[in-house]
Amino acid sequence: MSIEYNPKYMKHFYDPVWENFESGFWQGIKQRKLKFQKCSACGTFSHPPRVRCAKCKGDAWEWVESSGKGRIYSWTVVRQEVHPAFRVPFEVVLVEMVNEPGVRLVSNLVDCEASEISFGMPVELCFREVTKEWALPMFRKAGG
Amino acid sequence: MSLKNKACVVGIGSTEFTRNAGRSEIHLAVDAVTAACVDAGLEIDQIDGMSSYGTAGIYAAELAPDIDVARSLGIPNLRYFGQTPWGGGASCGTVAQAAMAVASGVANYVVCYRSLKPASGTVRYGRPTAIPAEYRYSYYMPFGFASPTMWVAMQAQRWMHETGATREQLGYVALVCRENALRNPRAMFYGRSLTMEEYLHSPMSSEPFTLHDTCLENDGAVALIVTTPERARDLKQKPAFISGVGFGTSYDSHSMTSFYRDSIGLPECTEAAREVFRSAEMTPKDIDVAQLYDAFTVTVPMQLETYGFCKYGEGGAFCQGGDRIRLGGELPINTSGGMLAEAYIHGMNMIAEGVRQVRGTSTSQVKDAQNVLVTGGLGVPTTALILTQGN
Numbered sequence: 001m002s003i004e005y006n007p008k009y010m011k012h013f014y015d016p017v018w019e020n021f022e023s024g025f026w027q028g029i030k031q032r033k034l035k036f037q038k039c040s041a042c043g044t045f046s047h048p049p050r051v052r053c054a055k056c057k058g059d060a061w062e063w064v065e066s067s068g069k070g071r072i073y074s075w076t077v078v079r080q081e082v083h084p085a086f087r088v089p090f091e092v093v094l095v096e097m098v099n100e101p102g103v104r105l106v107s108n109l110v111d112c113e114a115s116e117i118s119f120g121m122p123v124e125l126c127f128r129e130v131t132k133e134w135a136l137p138m139f140r141k142a143g144g
Numbered sequence: 145m146s147l148k149n150k151a152c153v154v155g156i157g158s159t160e161f162t163r164n165a166g167r168s169e170i171h172l173a174v175d176a177v178t179a180a181c182v183d184a185g186l187e188i189d190q191i192d193g194m195s196s197y198g199t200a201g202i203y204a205a206e207l208a209p210d211i212d213v214a215r216s217l218g219i220p221n222l223r224y225f226g227q228t229p230w231g232g233g234a235s236c237g238t239v240a241q242a243a244m245a246v247a248s249g250v251a252n253y254v255v256c257y258r259s260l261k262p263a264s265g266t267v268r269y270g271r272p273t274a275i276p277a278e279y280r281y282s283y284y285m286p287f288g289f290a291s292p293t294m295w296v297a298m299q300a301q302r303w304m305h306e307t308g309a310t311r312e313q314l315g316y317v318a319l320v321c322r323e324n325a326l327r328n329p330r331a332m333f334y335g336r337s338l339t340m341e342e343y344l345h346s347p348m349s350s351e352p353f354t355l356h357d358t359c360l361e362n363d364g365a366v367a368l369i370v371t372t373p374e375r376a377r378d379l380k381q382k383p384a385f386i387s388g389v390g391f392g393t394s395y396d397s398h399s400m401t402s403f404y405r406d407s408i409g410l411p412e413c414t415e416a417a418r419e420v421f422r423s424a425e426m427t428p429k430d431i432d433v434a435q436l437y438d439a440f441t442v443t444v445p446m447q448l449e450t451y452g453f454c455k456y457g458e459g460g461a462f463c464q465g466g467d468r469i470r471l472g473g474e475l476p477i478n479t480s481g482g483m484l485a486e487a488y489i490h491g492m493n494m495i496a497e498g499v500r501q502v503r504g505t506s507t508s509q510v511k512d513a514q515n516v517l518v519t520g521g522l523g524v525p526t527t528a529l530i531l532t533q534g535n
């Protein structure tokens with residue numbers, strides 16, 4: 001199973017909008033790179049991004065490209081249609097990144113049956129084109 | 145200085161709960177406020193404050209704004225008006241704000257209300273059309289992660305994994321709420337029973353939830369009137385004293401998507417619990433009956449843990465079989481049927497039920513109920529109240 005879009009309804013696609021301090025994340029996505037905000041002072045990652053580091057209050061940060069390796073922290077299989085743009089069933093996953101401590105990311109799982117998913121399952125990043133403008137960071141079973 | 149017993153709820157009013165109210169949110173609010181004034185024995189013109197809330201975004205199209213409600217009621221002036229943000233999390237907060245307003249003399253009679261018509265109106269809860277273009281949704285909507293049911297499902301799956309709670313245990317929450325609704329003629333599910341067999345074999349909406357795990361969708365409004373104990377003496381009803389209030393956001397708080405904390409639990413509830421028990425000078429052992437915000441079945445066992453009725457990991461077992469949470473059990477919950485079975489008025493109907501328990505007029509009355517805990521929505525910044533008989 002992968003998330004599938006109904007082209008007829010893609011005009012309703014939710015175009016991401018963002019605040020200034022989040023731009024590195026979304027500009028990264030546009031270049032098909034998954035980048036996370038890292039505090040320049042203490043190295044703490046923040047996702048979703050913040051104006052200041054919650055740990056040291058530092059206000060300088062850099063955008064660090066992720067290795068894309070993660071593990072399934074939680075998920076849901078959506079079986080009842082909520083919006084016609086998204087064909088059910090599909091899986092939404094909460095991925096805990098392996099190399100960026102404390103970072104979790106909501107995404108979709110592709111090429112994986114619902115019955116295969118388990119807590120802690122290793123996954124890896126892939127990009128899927130959704131609209132002309134947007135390819136989104138998604139995940140597949142690692143090594144699969 | 146303390147807010148304990150400095151204010152009380154003296155009037156409750158409600159419209160019918162229905163699939164199609166045939167009138168607007170403003171109209172429903174006007175009807176509920178009028179009913180609350182009649183219940184309290186107050187003239188409408190004595191209302192001089194309003195405390196309200198809407199959905200958990202900056203854009204709340206379905207809000208019945210205070211000035212529109214006041215205008216239709218002919219109220220000459222509002223000396224206090226305020227809104228509490230974050231959707232259902234605000235429910236008890238509106239009463240807390242009203243208590244602060246009357247206790248400090250900013251206003252004399254503050255009405256708290258919620259009016260909504262998701263069943264027949266244009267804004268349906270849990271539908272993407274209700275989601276505004278705010279930066280916070282960009283992390284979710286493009287992935288089809290587009291409804292409160294999905295967002296809470298993500299929390300629920302992890303919590304069930306960590307604690308070993310089962311679907312059957314969630315089912316008992318749905319069954320107990322339904323039992324209570326069968327005694328409550330106002331309830332949407334009055335006369336409609338539910339069995340465990342039906343619950344377990346209902347189709348999944350967003351795993352681990354079925355239709356029976358999610359709250360009702362209906363039209364209606366509920367209003368409450370808050371004043372001081374001195375003013376309450378001249379009114380018709382036995383007052384429900386506001387003994388404790390609690391607000392909480394905890395750290396790294398998001399609206400419905402607090403997925404990024406060390407543990408995915410509900411620390412905002414833990415904070416609100418600490419505050420509500422501290423201000424009431426009580427512990428969970430003092431609570432006779434609880435109205436626990438039940439937009440989803442799973443939030444009941446999660447709150448049993450965070451409000452301290454049991455330890456983390458024991459909430460599911462607390463609900464097993466339903467005996468501990470049904471009428472006659474150690475902590476009867478959601479005695480009107482809650483939002484799973486009475487009506488979804490964003491928690492306001494659960495506060496009204498808390499007042500009925502203090503008055504002794506519930507259709508599922510807990511004998512000699514002294515202290516009632518009422519909680520607000522979960523997964524958002526949240527609020528709580530303890531209502532009592534007073535001294």
Ligand SMILES: [Zn+2]
Nearest residue numbers: 039042053056
């Ligand atoms: Zn830092």
